[in-house]
Every structure is written in structure tokens, then in C-alpha cells.
Amino acid sequence: MTYGPARALPGDQIRITTNPDTEPFWQAAKEGRLTACQCGDCGHFRMPPTAICPECGSRAKNWPTLPGTATVFSFAICNKNPKNGEDYVYVPVVVDLDGAPGTRLNANVSGCDAEDVHIGMKVSVDWTPIQDGWVLPNFKA
């Protein structure tokens, strides 16, 4: 099927909330820095961030700066804006984050036609301003 250019969903329609476990991820994003939650004791990565390391039970956390690159693990192609039902081609991707083994993000990819997105595709982070001054990591082909 031919869909044409993949576009990220409009940032002004997107809201997030945070809590003390997740906020450092989003604060880093505001600085244009992609990070992931890493255990401060055993080094195991986990995303989304949670209170306690599922491997060793530690509450210590690191927020290392990641390279900002990733690999597409899976994806869908959608053609309606979920907020208003308008025709809008976007590609939700699940990506494996480089530099943080075992962690994934869900995002949109742009910079290519939707039908050209494929599993294994290399992408790099692309920041999208959203509501309330937050910034969302999306990805570019």
C-alpha cells in the first residue's frame, strides 16, 4: 500500500504527566538529552522508569546520556489522527535504544514514506515540543 510521507503527530495535541520516578527522563528531554533509567548498583537498564530495579532491588538510579540512535523493533502504520479523526499518516514505532540494552521507546518516525519504514531500520532522535513546555523524543529515518 502507498501511504506517502510519515509525519509525527502534532505536538500541540500531546500531553504527558510525570512522577518522581519518571521525571528525570523528561527533564533530560527538555535539555535535548536522550536518557534511560539505569540501576545505580547493578547497571541494569529499565524503561519506562520504575521505582526499584527489577534485577537487584536497588533504588539507586543513573540517567546516562545515550547516543540518541535506535533501531526499529516493530511498527504500525496509521492513517487517522487519534485526537480528531482527520486523515493523517503516522507511523508508531517501537525502538530499541542504543546504549541502553533491553530498553525500548514508543514514538513516531518521520523523514521517510510510511511504507518504507521497516524492522531493523536505524533512526535517530528528533525532539518534538509538546504541551506544558515538555519535549517528546520522536525519531527520524
Next chain:
Amino acid sequence: MAWVNQDKCAIVGVGATDYYVRGKSWPRTINDMAAEAIMNACADAGISHKQIDGFSYYSTAGAGYLDKFDTASLMETLGMPHISWSATLTSGGGGCPGAIGLATAGLMNEDCTYTVTLMALQQLPQHRLGVVFGAAAPNPENSFLQPSGLVGPGHLMSVLARRHMHLYGTTQDAFGEVVMATRANTHNRPKAVRKDPLTKEQYDASVMLADPLRRLDFCLETDGAVAVITTTMDRAKDCRHKPAVVHAAAHGGQREWGRAFAWMGMPDPHFASSGHKFTADRVWAQSGLTAKDMDVALIYDHFSPMVLMQLEDYGFCEKGEGNEYVLSGKLRYDPATGKGVNGGVPVNTHGGNLNEAYIIGMTHIVEGVEQVRGTAINQVKDAEFALVSGGPASLPVSSLILRKD
């Protein structure tokens, strides 16, 4: 090791309302539909609804998102003099058959004598199940999912299906065959919502909602209620119908399936799966049986690819071989012989969530009961064992094996 409660309880009554297309049940209320289903189930069992003294729910005693029902209101509505068991299996629709296991826990503990398991669903425009997920206010966890536009269960399943296609060469044709094979079982079912014959051309023309999934890969949106009554075997002998014996019942899951729908962190091969492997292994261990011993399989089918993936997780075929298994026609029920096709076990002889009605898994239990009673509309010849599954969904998911008495 055999399950300690094996063959000690049975489902003795099933009851339902009519099935309505989403939103069309109004001005009936959720309690009106729930009560009708319960009274129909009691009439089927040959007991008075005032004999019910237990509730074994799943999905937070409601769809989890929509209008709720609860024990106190139902007691008042039905005039039940007392209850001595009211319990809910956590999580969502995946707990449906597990709620029968929960009923056996109450019965074997001698807390109660007749328990009802119930689902009533009414998707009015202000709370349509398919969209409440995306319309939910952002919270710290879904803030890692919602912004991607993966806002409905179908979106999420499409990503899992894509990975399965990538790893194993699975095709959309197989998803279509799941839909067509189960649709073929509804033309003779008076209450089924989708009962017209479905061709491959019609399937292929179905609107793509979340590529690779088409509208027809999505289950129906239905209003209605279904209830079943479970009791101990000694009481079951006095009921109207032959008992549908609870041979095994398991719920749970393993960590690799994780938080499922709101996470997407599952490692391969669990990502491209139904998340049922752990529960499948448990129910087979409890029963001493395997997929090949089943005469009929009632597989939770909110989205067609998840049927294929459950067939793999339960061992009807090997992991990665679902495409070939499905395309060889092994899901189909052959009305001429009353058996499967090409050595397969017939799947969703009632049409399932995709074609008959979507009451969050309860219709599969009803069909399992009717099959082992020998009274199903599309009766499998000499059906002795029926598998019923609930989920894929957030854990726990669950499984039930019903046995002919």
C-alpha cells in the same frame, strides 16, 4: 501434577441477553442486562436466583473502563438473601475463564454453594471501549505510550502482529483465514451480529485501520450480558443439564510478557506471542492433556492475529508455524462430519468475538459448556474436552478446560 480441584466443580447454567450492536442496548441499564443474564443462567441450571450466594468476577466487575456492576447492587436487584463469596480476578478480559477457577476456590472452600460469573457491557458513545484507552488522561506510565498514537488495543496488537510477520513470515492471508473460518460458523446462529458469508475479496477490501490490521481483524463492539453458574459436582447432578465439568483452570503469566499493552518491552520471542505460554503450560500440567486432546478450542479473539499466536502458545502447532497451520484450514469446523478439517481442532464454533458478539470472553465459556453438554449449534461430534482462553491482555491471562460428564 493433576490439579487438586480437578473434576470437583461444574458449570451448570448459562444465560445471556440479546446481543446489541454497540450503543443500541439503551435505554436498558447495565443492571437490567446483568440481572436478565443471571436469571436466564439460573433458569438454565434449574435453580432459583435466590440460591446464588457467590460472585466470582474478573475485569474489576465491569469492563474495567465502563459502567460497573457490583455485588451489593446485584443482590438488591435480584433479592438474594445473603452472599458468602465475592471475589474478582485482577486485570482485564484475560481473566474471564480464570474467574471460573476463582469460583471453584470459593466452592471448594465451602464458602458458597452456587457462584455466578458475569460480564455486562454497554458501550455508549461517551465510553466506547475501543477509544477509552486513548482518551484516558495522561499518567506517568501511559505517557510513554500514548504520545506515539498507539491509542487503542488494535494499534498495540498490530505492532505485535508486525513482529510475528517479520520473525516467521506470517501473512495477512492467515489473519484473514482466522476471520473467515470463524465467520463460517455464524450463519446459523440467530443471535450472531456478523453472520453473512465472508469472501477473501471482501476481507482484502476491508479498511486498513492499523496496518497490518484491517477492520475485520478487529472484534465486534457489542452490548449485552452473559452469566454462568458454577457449583460443586454433587449439586451439579441435580441441575437440569449435564454438568460441564471444570477439569482444569489456570491464570497468571510470566514476567517476559511484562506489562504487555502499555509497555512494549517484551523480549523476543515473547513480543510476537499471545503471552499465554506460561498459563498454557500450567493448564496442560494440571490436566495431563495436550492441545491435541482438545475436541474444540474457544480462543479469545479480540484481534485475529492473537488467535494464531495463541494456537502457537498452546501447542496446537509449533512456535512460528501458526501461518501454515491456519492457512491449511485447521481452524475450520466441518458441519458435514462434525469434526475439524485437515486434522485440526475446530476453533470458535460460535463465531467468537470477531463474528458472534464481544462480551469480553464470556461467549467462549458458554460455547465450551454447550459443546461438552452436546447441545451446541455447531456441535463437534463426541466432544469430550473444550479449551477456553482469556486474553491476550495485561496479566493475568487465563485458561479453562471443560470436560464432558
